[in-house]
Amino acid sequence: MVRGAFPKGCRLCVCGAKLVVFVTGVCNRGCWYCPVSPRKKGSDVSFANERPIRSERDLVKEAELMDAEGASLTGGDPLTRLERAVNIIRTLKDEFGDDFHIHLYAPAESVREGAIEELDGVGLDELRVHPSPDSTVNRRAAEVLEDSGMDLGFEMPAIPGEENWILEVAKLADEYGFDFLNVNELEFTESNAEELRRRRFERVDDDLSDAVAGSERTALTALSEVANDVGITLHYCPSEVKDAVQFRKRIKRMAKNVARDHEEIDEEGLIVKGIFEVISGDPEDLADVLINILEVPEEWVYVDGSRVETKPFVVDELADVLSDLEEASRCEIRAWIIREYPTWDRTVVERWPVRG
Incomplete structure (x- = not known):
């Protein structure tokens, strides 16, 4: 589901054209639904797609091999290693030019003026904020970002039964002039499966999917309810997009260069x-x-x-x-x-x- 202009970061992602840069596994948030693999979670390691980053050349090489048109910086929380994130953005922009589109994910708790100024200054194109359950934290982050030159969005999981959280974040994003709200289907991963089961969540009735039952319904119900009240882009992303679309298209781009x-x-x-x-x-x-x-x-x-x-x-x-x-x-x-x-x-x- 998309209502409004599809965020540029998403357009490149579904084409398999985004280099995925895992800046660090370090994060102070501790979300119970965190999907990051146990190998990376909590560890201060960096990867460009599946390649460990040991030098700037590793980063550039991986982007070249997949004919990347942009990059997404993720973690963990990239802002816990701000200098590293800034250097990655600068390296990619210097190598591939200003049109190389870069977006970064960060929890609302980490959004602070000094960090945003540095990211703005080095040419970050788009910032995606993972909202907190605490509305005060989200509002504080929105206030910091209000005058930013970047494209702004909130990105969050659709937790079954949490429609009100999505509605609240959508209205806050609209109030502060954000560009979009992305809501992702929640899914079982190696690192969060035990906690999801403990909270009595179940998989959808599909042997090929790890999606959480009820997540899609929660997302679509909330976004449909708020659609007439806000002027921002509203986007729901099913879990299958990551594997069946984004990853497959990325490896097809790579195959012709590495075979x-x-x-x-x-x-x-x-x-x-x-x-x-x-x-x-x-x-x-x-x-x-x-x-x-x-x-x-x-x-x-x-x-x-x-x-x-x-x-x-x-x-x-x-x-x-x-x-x-x-x-x-x-x-x-x-x-x-x-x-x-x-x-x-x-x-x-x-x-x-x-x-x-």
Whole structure:
């Protein structure tokens, strides 16, 4: 559901064009529904998509690999590491120009004048404030932001039964001239599942979804009720958008830039390739046999540690003669076809053996 002009950060997000920068896992808010993974939650670590940020080059490289048109800075609370967040924004703007759209998420409790002035000064385009259950905190944040040059919005989860919280935040955003209110479908994650169950929330009746039952109804009921009373954009974002739309489109953008000559890209944007796993022997000897005896093009053969990678059809075609290949290369071999994400960590999605 969208009523009004779709926020630019959202437009780029659903196209898979936003680099996701996890500034830090540190946050003083302690929301019981926080979806951040246990690996990152509370830890002072930084990532650009799945890539750990150890230098400015890591940040820029990841943006280049996905042809990013913007970035979203998230956490944790990026404002607990304000200098880091400012440096990230400055680096991206210097590298990609002023049109590279950057938005940042921050809890209302962290919104303070000095921080906002720094973010404004370095060129932050859009600030998304996570409202507090305390209306006084939200009003104080709105007052600080009233004269900001950035696009402003509140962004919050749709907690079943909390329609009044959404209504209150929508009216406050309208009162202070904010541009939008985003309401996200609440979902079960590894880090919040126990607390959600303790509060007797259930999953929707769908094996493919982790959404919380009643969350969508709460969002749509509240936004419909307040729609005629405010002039700001009202936007409801279902949980499926993150995985089925945003993530899928992002990996498709990345795949065409990271796939090597021997790797193929399937319709979902996953990398598909053949693997000869060398159990004993020298992988270079196997590569030599493939190139010089079996005449596999050299650019289709890639040695990675104990693995020799190649086109998937090459492994398929050699499945019936693996024993001959082992004898010629003096290697013990296992053969696989794998599908993996084109991300920095190259997470394997599917692997199946090829036997002769």
